[in-house]
Amino acid sequence: MNRSSMWEAVSGIVKRDLLLAMRRRSDAAMSVFFLVIVASLFPLGVGPEPAVLRTIGPGVLWVAALLACLLSLSRVFTADYVDGALEQMVLVPQPLAVLVAGKVFAHWLISGLPVVLLSPLLGLQFGLDGAPLGVLVLSLLLGTPTLSMIGAIGAALVLGVRGSGLLVALLVLPLYVPVLSFGAGAVTGSMAGIGGEANLSLLGASLVLSLFLAPWATAAAIRIALE
Amino acid sequence: MNWSKYSAPQAFYPLAGRLIPWFAVVAVALMGVGLYMGFFVAPTDFQQGESYRIIFVHVPAAWMSMFLYVVMAIWAGVGMGLNARLSFMMAQAIAPTGAMFTFLALLTGAMWGKPTWGAWWVWDARLTSELILLFQYAGVMLLRTSIDDMRRADRSSAVFSLVGVVNVPIIYFSVQWWNTLHQGASVSMSTGSKMAATMLMAMLIMTVAFWFYSIAVILARVRCIVVERDSLPVWDEKPAVIQEAVEAR
Numbered sequence: 001m002n003r004s005s006m007w008e009a010v011s012g013i014v015k016r017d018l019l020l021a022m023r024r025r026s027d028a029a030m031s032v033f034f035l036v037i038v039a040s041l042f043p044l045g046v047g048p049e050p051a052v053l054r055t056i057g058p059g060v061l062w063v064a065a066l067l068a069c070l071l072s073l074s075r076v077f078t079a080d081y082v083d084g085a086l087e088q089m090v091l092v093p094q095p096l097a098v099l100v101a102g103k104v105f106a107h108w109l110i111s112g113l114p115v116v117l118l119s120p121l122l123g124l125q126f127g128l129d130g131a132p133l134g135v136l137v138l139s140l141l142l143g144t145p146t147l148s149m150i151g152a153i154g155a156a157l158v159l160g161v162r163g164s165g166l167l168v169a170l171l172v173l174p175l176y177v178p179v180l181s182f183g184a185g186a187v188t189g190s191m192a193g194i195g196g197e198a199n200l201s202l203l204g205a206s207l208v209l210s211l212f213l214a215p216w217a218t219a220a221a222i223r224i225a226l227e
Numbered sequence: 228m229n230w231s232k233y234s235a236p237q238a239f240y241p242l243a244g245r246l247i248p249w250f251a252v253v254a255v256a257l258m259g260v261g262l263y264m265g266f267f268v269a270p271t272d273f274q275q276g277e278s279y280r281i282i283f284v285h286v287p288a289a290w291m292s293m294f295l296y297v298v299m300a301i302w303a304g305v306g307m308g309l310n311a312r313l314s315f316m317m318a319q320a321i322a323p324t325g326a327m328f329t330f331l332a333l334l335t336g337a338m339w340g341k342p343t344w345g346a347w348w349v350w351d352a353r354l355t356s357e358l359i360l361l362f363q364y365a366g367v368m369l370l371r372t373s374i375d376d377m378r379r380a381d382r383s384s385a386v387f388s389l390v391g392v393v394n395v396p397i398i399y400f401s402v403q404w405w406n407t408l409h410q411g412a413s414v415s416m417s418t419g420s421k422m423a424a425t426m427l428m429a430m431l432i433m434t435v436a437f438w439f440y441s442i443a444v445i446l447a448r449v450r451c452i453v454v455e456r457d458s459l460p461v462w463d464e465k466p467a468v469i470q471e472a473v474e475a476r
Contacts, residue, residue: 153390157383161373170369171387174362175394178401185404202401217390220307224382 009094010102017106020079027075032114035068039122050127057126058136058187064122065115065140066176069147070169072111073155076103076148077222081159087226096219104152104215105145112144128187135190135200142203143183149207149214150175156221179206234313236453243446250443257436264429278342281335282426287434289332289353291441292360293395295325299367300392303385313449315381316456318388319371320448324441326364332357352403359398363391377456 021028042060043053080086089099119140123133154172158164182203186196233239265283299321306314336354337347348354367384374380 153386157370157387158373161370163373167369167373170362171366174359174366174398175390177359178394178397181401181404198404202404206397213393217386221383221386224379224386227379 006094006098009092010098013089013099013102014106014109017103018109021106021110028072028110028114031068031072031111032118034071035064035115035118036122038064038067039125043125053125054127054191057123057128058132058184058191061119061122061126061136062140062143062180062184062187065119065144066147066173066180068115069111069144069151070172072107073151073168073172074165075111076107076152076155077159078155081225086159086222090223090226096222097215100152100156100218100222101211101215104148104218107152108145108148112148115144116140128191132187132190132196135196136187139183139186139196139200139203142200142207143179146179146203146207146210147176149210150179152218153214153221156218156225159222159225179203182206234311236313236316236457239313240450240453243450247443247446247450250439250446254436254439254443257432257439261429261432261436264425264432269425269429278339281339283429283433285332285335285339286430287437288328288335289357290434291437292325292329292332292357294438295321295328295441296360296364296388296395297392299325300388303388306381307385307389312381315385316449316452317445318385319381319452320445321441322364322368322371323448324444326361326368328437328441329357329361329364333361352399356395356399360395363388363395367391 039061042056046052046056077086080089090096092099116137119137120133123129123136128136151168151172154168154175157171158168161167182199186199186203189199190196233242261283265280269280269283271277299318302314302318302321305311306318333354336357340349341347367388370387371380371384374383
């Protein structure tokens with residue numbers, strides 16, 4: 001198999017998933033609204049003191065982004081699993097792991113990128129500005145693809161399993177801990193004046209590692225679910 | 228001697244039955260020696276007084292909790308690689324014991340933390356990663372019980388435990404760095420080399436005791452799993468319960 005056919009298959013999958021998402025725009029909008037609502041509930045819960053909000057802001061926004069990603073995970077494979085398209089993907093000559101990477105990339109474009117683009121606005125709500133706000137956006141830009149990558153493993157493992165919505169949360173959330181602590185750590189580090197570069201580098205390393213390992217594990221999980 | 232014949236559950240079942248008493252006896256004996264040394268022979272710590280003595284349970288339990296997760300992942304990997312049913316059964320049997328030790332480590336840690344640090348729980352790197360290890364054990368077991376098809380349950384939980392074993396060291400270091408950012412090294416449990424020889428000896432004896440206990444319990448659980456999955460086979464050595472069940476049919 002030559003390289004161009006592999007590239008065509010991946011770009012075909014990305015285009016198809018984006019097209020499907022465009023046809024059901026409310027689905028994609030839901031996770032963004034969820035993020036905004038969760039982030040807005042925290043000031044109502046803990047009180048409006050700017051100092052408190054600034055302290056908890058990075059953590060709250062990161063946890064909200066993480067939950068928004070979690071809620072959208074069921075959309076990555078479920079529809080294809082139900083209508084049999086996933087089985088066709090297993091049968092095509094291109095390696096399944098590469099196709100999976102395409103699907104996860106499309107998922108990130110639909111549910112991760114809006115979170116990144118919206119984060120400066122939410123950061124301002126929590127009193128972040130200047131350099132920490134930039135670090136927040138950058139950390140989400142590096143971190144949310146990792147969340148999608150790791151989440152896809154969980155989503156593939158629970159395909160067609162009863163109670164899959166809760167189960168995927170229980171499986172995936174512990175795996176999200178490093179990304180959360182690096183991401184929120186980058187922002188708090190930049191607020192404390194020691195800079196977020198170390199944590200941003202670690203986020204980049206996590207992304208590279210997950211790009212390398214996660215599609216492979218996801219492909220294994222899909223094969224197990226389909227056999 | 229051909230060891231590979233024991234990879235068949237039918238052959239492993241009686242072997243496990245013969246091994247269990249030996250491991251159980253050694254575990255009980257070593258636990259007796261280790262606890263005696265820990266509680267009566269080892270000197271009182273000049274800073275922490277008597278409360279430090281919980282480490283003779285706590286540290287071995289924490290070691291076993293991590294060790295068993297790796298062993299579980301290895302069996303899961305062997306099962307995936309060789310497609311061996313017994314390996315998946317071993318992985319399934321290890322998970323509850325590993326989770327028990329994780330819980331025990333957290334519980335005894337809290338008991339030690341209250342008099343020593345003045346708090347039941349602090350967000351220390353070790354505590355946090357141990358807690359997340361408990362979540363991962365729970366994930367492995369819950370994933371298995373949610374899937375009805377046994378073959379898929381085996382393989383899915385194997386993939387998850389393998390993903391987890393990559394993640395555990397990353398979690399450990401991430402929370403360690405996260406922790407150092409928030410607070411200085413106010414809490415340190417590393418007294419390793421400064422420890423008195425009897426203390427270290429008691430701790431190592433307890434570790435071996437827990438290890439043998441784990442083997443005995445896991446082998447017993449594997450036997451239960453074999454019987455459960457293969458729906459009452461008629462083998463040479465049958466527990467009385469199965470004998471009765473077969474006769475009742």
